[in-house]
Amino acid sequence: MxxxxxxxxxxxxDWIEQxxxxxxxxxxxxxxTVKDYRRSLFExxxxxSTTAWEFFDSGxxxxxxxxxxxxxxxxGDGLDYQPDGTAAFRINHQRTVARIVFLxxxxxxxxxxxxxxxxxxxxxLVRSEAPNWCLGDLFTYEIIAIDAHLLQLGFLFATxx
Numbered sequence: 001m002x003x004x005x006x007x008x009x010x011x012x013x014d015w016i017e018q019x020x021x022x023x024x025x026x027x028x029x030x031x032x033t034v035k036d037y038r039r040s041l042f043e044x045x046x047x048x049s050t051t052a053w054e055f056f057d058s059g060x061x062x063x064x065x066x067x068x069x070x071x072x073x074x075x076g077d078g079l080d081y082q083p084d085g086t087a088a089f090r091i092n093h094q095r096t097v098a099r100i101v102f103l104x105x106x107x108x109x110x111x112x113x114x115x116x117x118x119x120x121x122x123x124x125l126v127r128s129e130a131p132n133w134c135l136g137d138l139f140t141y142e143i144i145a146i147d148a149h150l151l152q153l154g155f156l157f158a159t160x161x
Contacts, residue, residue: 067105
């Protein structure tokens with residue numbers, strides 16, 4: 001996450017021990033970060049679908065994923081390949097695809113992110129304090145342009161994952 005780091009979110013939401021002045025400073029940093037991120041979104045607008053743009057531009061509240069849950073994460077060279085004999089799996093000719101599926105907090109919408117031409121993936125799994133191991137609620141997400149060819153999609157869970 002470039003903009004919405006766990007340290008920033010934790011301080012702005014008073015999840016950590018800090019002075020009142022530190023919390024107020026973190027809240028202001030958070031508000032400034034939101035403005036910077038919204039400006040950066042215009043760099044990715046021509047490179048993503050209209051639906052994706054609308055989601056990242058205004059997908060909050062009931063139409064967002066805050067407090068949603070990760071349903072599945074798949075990555076590979078043949079996510080949709082069916083070994084039914086109708087088509088060969090062309091080894092070394094497939095492009096890596098990642099598919100990330102979330103369930104909204106209200107449990108009434110499934111969001112699917114399909115990423116084409118994936119060139120790297122990084123995950124940091126942090127155990128929640130809940131009785132059962134889980135990633136916990138999705139706190140926020142961002143999409144940014146890395147360069148003229150690459151986009152980066154990030155998700156931050158309340159556990160820090």
